[in-house]
Amino acid sequence: MKLRPVLAIAGALLAAGVIGAPQAMASGNAGQYWSVTELTFGKFNTSIGPQNDGTGYWWMEESYGKAGGGTITAQYGFNYHGYSYNKGWFTQSAGDSSYETFSDLGFNDCSNVVGWLKVQNQGTFYNAPVTIC
Secondary structure (H helix, E strand, O other): OOOOHHHHHHHHHHHOOOOOOOHHHHOEEEEOOEEEEEEOOEEEEEEEEEOOOOOOOEEEEEEEEEOOOOOEEEEEEEEEOOEEEEOOOEEEOOOOEEEEEEEEEOOOOOOOEEEEEEEOOOEEEEOOOEOOO
């Protein structure tokens, strides 16, 4: 039986005694403001940064490069301070990349921001938390 990479990572975490850890633990931070998760058919990225307009607001971008598999219908979103924010549904085929930008975000503390990709009939995939601190 061939395990999907995300399931293999989750299995390794459970074996290491991280039982009950959030799904985001299966991913990794690539830098202070960037997190990436390797999925079966591509990479899901979450990145945040300050807007360059002097407002003190932040932007967040999520992207998914789909290398294989069938066409999906999906939605980007994120969790912050117990609230969930999302954008509309989109369709993506193998070989395509997609992204969504959230702007004018009032991130004002060191709370975690968790990006997610919800795929119809497959579930929700979470990136490791990012923070502005």
